[in-house]
Amino acid sequence: MRTAYSVETVRAAERELMDRLPDGALMRRAAAGLAATAVRMLGWVYGARVLLLVGGGDNGGDALLAGALLARRGAAVTAVLLSPDRAHPGGLAALRAAGGSAGPAAAVSGRALVADLVLDGITGIGGSGGLRPEAAELLARLEARRPGAAEPAVLAVDLPSGVDADTGEVPGAAVRATATATFGAYKPGLLVDPGRQRAGTVRLVDIGLGPHLPPQPDLLALQHSDVARLLPLPSPESDKYRRGVVGVAAGSARYPGAAVLAVGGALRGGAGAVRYAGHAAEGVVAAHPETLVSGGAPREAGRVQSWVVGPGLGTGAEAERAVAQVLEADVPVLVDADGLRFLDPGQVRARRAPTLLTPHAGEAAALLDVAREAVESERLVSVRELARRYGATVLLKGSTTLVASGGRPVRVNPTGTGWLATAGSGDVLSGLAGSLLAAGLDALDAASVGAYLHGLAARLAPEPCTAVEVAAALPSAWQQVRATAGTD
Ligand SMILES: NC(=O)C1=CN([C@@H]2O[C@H](COP(=O)(O)OP(=O)(O)OC[C@H]3O[C@@H](n4cnc5c(N)ncnc54)[C@H](O)[C@@H]3O)[C@@H](O)[C@H]2O)[C@@H](O)CC1
Numbered sequence: 001m002r003t004a005y006s007v008e009t010v011r012a013a014e015r016e017l018m019d020r021l022p023d024g025a026l027m028r029r030a031a032a033g034l035a036a037t038a039v040r041m042l043g044w045v046y047g048a049r050v051l052l053l054v055g056g057g058d059n060g061g062d063a064l065l066a067g068a069l070l071a072r073r074g075a076a077v078t079a080v081l082l083s084p085d086r087a088h089p090g091g092l093a094a095l096r097a098a099g100g101s102a103g104p105a106a107a108v109s110g111r112a113l114v115a116d117l118v119l120d121g122i123t124g125i126g127g128s129g130g131l132r133p134e135a136a137e138l139l140a141r142l143e144a145r146r147p148g149a150a151e152p153a154v155l156a157v158d159l160p161s162g163v164d165a166d167t168g169e170v171p172g173a174a175v176r177a178t179a180t181a182t183f184g185a186y187k188p189g190l191l192v193d194p195g196r197q198r199a200g201t202v203r204l205v206d207i208g209l210g211p212h213l214p215p216q217p218d219l220l221a222l223q224h225s226d227v228a229r230l231l232p233l234p235s236p237e238s239d240k241y242r243r244g245v246v247g248v249a250a251g252s253a254r255y256p257g258a259a260v261l262a263v264g265g266a267l268r269g270g271a272g273a274v275r276y277a278g279h280a281a282e283g284v285v286a287a288h289p290e291t292l293v294s295g296g297a298p299r300e301a302g303r304v305q306s307w308v309v310g311p312g313l314g315t316g317a318e319a320e321r322a323v324a325q326v327l328e329a330d331v332p333v334l335v336d337a338d339g340l341r342f343l344d345p346g347q348v349r350a351r352r353a354p355t356l357l358t359p360h361a362g363e364a365a366a367l368l369d370v371a372r373e374a375v376e377s378e379r380l381v382s383v384r385e386l387a388r389r390y391g392a393t394v395l396l397k398g399s400t401t402l403v404a405s406g407g408r409p410v411r412v413n414p415t416g417t418g419w420l421a422t423a424g425s426g427d428v429l430s431g432l433a434g435s436l437l438a439a440g441l442d443a444l445d446a447a448s449v450g451a452y453l454h455g456l457a458a459r460l461a462p463e464p465c466t467a468v469e470v471a472a473a474l475p476s477a478w479q480q481v482r483a484t485a486g487t488d
């Protein structure tokens with residue numbers, strides 16, 4: 001399991017740890033890890049040209065100290081000081097003593113900007129808002145320099161400057177890193193888009209913070225072994241009813257395919273049987289003869305342990321009735337796509353059994369009555385707010401799928417891939433997660449395990465994949481998780 005902690009929590013842990021250590025010890029640990037990462041990225045040190053972008057806080061201090069370590073090993077290190085009068089004095093002295101040079105941004109020549117590696121120490125967890133104009137101009141100069149020449153690798157110190165550490169928001173200019181060396185703990189902004197895309201490969205540098213962090217992180221990402229533990233497996237006494245029956249109320253005369261895809265996902269999510277209720281029964285049976293189908297309303301479909309409602313359901317009165325009936329059932333309910341249009345927060349909050357909502361950014365924007373762009377730039381805030389407003393578990397689909405549920409840490413899905421941006425893939429996910437609900441997983445686990453397998457299946461499917469191929473690859477994803485559990 002990969003965990004991430006908010007700035008407030010990291011700072012509190014750092015204070016605790018610093019009280020027990022000699023002055024500057026933590027920063028020296030951070031700088032040593034940073035320099036080691038730089039060496040790994042460069043592949044050599046002697047003669048390498050290293051450029052440090054140095055802000056006025058300790059993030060710049062880390063860069064200067066790491067620069068001093070590299071200069072001692074023969075690298076040509078130049079520091080650009082964005083706040084010369086506030087540059088970390090110890091770091092600056094160390095760099096100069098090691099043979100490195102430093103000067104204000106205005107004094108840096110174009111030649112000095114040519115480097116094999118850039119260390120971004122403009123801001124770390126103390127940064128706020130987009131980068132200030134001087135820092136933004138320096139980045140623009142770096143990017144514009146020598147068009148056509150090979151881009152230098154950029155190593156972000158703690159996090160890419162300009163990325164909000166707590167949310168992953170990028171409110172203005174920001175560094176785009178090849179890699180990030182982060183200290184003590186992952187910050188949420190390194191795992192959530194758009195910040196995640198700026199971070200490149202993230203390496204966690206241990207500075208001894210672990211014992212001082214609280215047991216509950218703010219954000220976490222499951223890995224193979226976590227998912228393997230959660231997969232519902234049949235026991236020798238299992239029968240199809242004990243393994244759970246999932247009901248699917250999806251599809252319509254206009255969108256029969258959504259029903260076929262949702263059932264396809266549901267059949268591969270660990271439940272023992274799938275009941276389908278709706279107007280696409282013929283197509284569903286043709287594609288999946290093992291489905292128990294009825295052409296009527298969900299209420300008449302027979303007993304289920306969970307419901308999936310919404311994909312391709314349409315927007316008419318009949319669709320609205322199907323959603324209402326499903327929400328009245330005292331079993332876990334997953335609401336997706338068209339079904340999300342008919343939700344009343346009071347009705348959802350009043351349910352005793354869990355409710356799982358699975359909107360994409362556009363649907364989440366409609367539920368929150370904000371613009372889609374606002375959801376995309378503030379994904380973490382949006383998913384938490386939706387979960388709070390509806391008293392439900394919410395899976396927000398997108399480049400980084402997030403799942404929020406009450407006061408528990410938000411889960412971020414690490415297996416996503418752009419190939420999932422294909423028609424019908426969301427229908428497969430809703431069937432799959434609904435099936436996991438029927439098999440007995442709680443809503444947070446069903447949603448995050450569903451998203452994990454779904455992303456992995458898309459990676460295993462032929463490229464470029466269709467939604468049918470994603471569903472078909474689910475057993476391979478499931479088997480891969482089981483086979484490699486414990487080795488990650
Ligand atoms: N606290 C600790 O014990 C440790 C901190 N470490 C480093 O210290 C960093 C935090 O240091 P600080 O609290 O000094 O804060 P930062 O260095 O992250 O940022 C503060 C500085 O950036 C400027 N700034 C803020 N927003 C800006 C913006 N949008 N554009 C340009 N400049 C901006 C501020 O005026 C200030 O000079 C961590 O990210 C990490 O790199 C590490 O050395 C490990 C130990």
Ligand SMILES: [K+]
Nearest residue numbers: 120123157161
């Ligand atoms: K930084």
